[in-house]
Amino acid sequence: MNIEDLKKLAGIDKVEPSMGENLSYVGSAKAEYQRKHNIKPGSPEWFKLWFAQPKLTGENPMPKNESKEIKESVTTEGSCPRTKAKECSCSKVKTISEAKDSIIAQCELMHSDKVKGTILFMQAPGTPTLIKGTVTGLEPGEHGFHIHEFGDMSKGCESMGGHYNPDGADHGDIDNGHVGDLGNINAGQDGVATINIRAKRIDLLGERSVVGRGVVVHAKQDDLGQGKDAESLKTGNAGDRLACGVITLRGE
Numbered sequence: 668m669n670i671e672d673l674k675k676l677a678g679i680d681k682v683e684p685s686m687g688e689n690l691s692y693v694g695s696a697k698a699e700y701q702r703k704h705n706i707k708p709g710s711p712e713w714f715k716l717w718f719a720q721p722k723l724t725g726e727n728p729m730p731k732n733e734s735k736e737i738k739e740s741v742t743t744e745g746s747c748p749r750t751k752a753k754e755c756s757c758s759k760v761k762t763i764s765e766a767k768d769s770i771i772a773q774c775e776l777m778h779s780d781k782v783k784g785t786i787l788f789m790q791a792p793g794t795p796t797l798i799k800g801t802v803t804g805l806e807p808g809e810h811g812f813h814i815h816e817f818g819d820m821s822k823g824c825e826s827m828g829g830h831y832n833p834d835g836a837d838h839g840d841i842d843n844g845h846v847g848d849l850g851n852i853n854a855g856q857d858g859v860a861t862i863n864i865r866a867k868r869i870d871l872l873g874e875r876s877v878v879g880r881g882v883v884v885h886a887k888q889d890d891l892g893q894g895k896d897a898e899s900l901k902t903g904n905a906g907d908r909l910a911c912g913v914i915t916l917r918g919e
């Protein structure tokens with residue numbers, strides 16, 4: 668596949684030969700591009716290839732048919748024993764655990780008329796997971812941001828359970844506490860929060876893969892377990908669940 672084909676796939680006509688923004692949602696084509704050009708995971712080229720974001724337009728940048736498929740796969744009752752998500756990806760997660768390539772997953776936020784967003788998760792084997800994305804429609808300020816145990820949206824965001832906590836820890840921050848604790852995302856006066864997280868404890872691969880689990884954006888600031896009350900050690904007092912989505916592998 669050459670750059671012209673990639674441009675066609677992405678529906679655009681202007682792009683640097685080095686790849687760039689607007690091409691960030693062409694999953695399998697990018698994987699092929701990475702292989703063909705021998706792009707090393709973690710290199711600047713790799714980063715550009717996978718994470719360059721389309722300019723913020725307020726629109727979902729993903730192809731319409733893809734986001735429709737994702738919606739359909741998560742709006743019916745959960746069936747996966749591991750994550751309660753309808754599509755659990757369990758066998759695929761196992762298979763890719765021995766993969767030498769980078770893994771990319773995504774999450775589209777739902778269940779809110781106001782709060783929208785698409786979040787990408789990327790992990791090269793043996794390295795931290797990079798979490799990138801944009802959330803719009805928020806009140807300005809900090810909002811708790813977590814991975815919850817279940818990808819079950821049968822009762823909206825409420826059925827996603829508590830924070831993903833395979834080690835039985837108390838709630839905390841990105842380095843301590845629940846594995847699913849990602850801290851806060853910070854919305855500016857325009858209500859837009861840009862996410863750029865390097866999460867050492869989040870895995871897309873292996874037994875502790877978060878693929879199939881839920882992402883929740885909360886109404887209030889997460890106190891990171893420092894609130895000195897019982898709820899702080901459970902939820903960080905982050906309040907209501909504003910929007911949520913299931914983490915799915917790219918290309919499913």
Ligand SMILES: [Cu+2]
Pocket residue numbers: 811812813814815830883884885905
């Ligand atoms: Cu949460």
Ligand SMILES: [Zn+2]
Pocket residue numbers: 813830837838839844845847848901902903
């Ligand atoms: Zn937590």
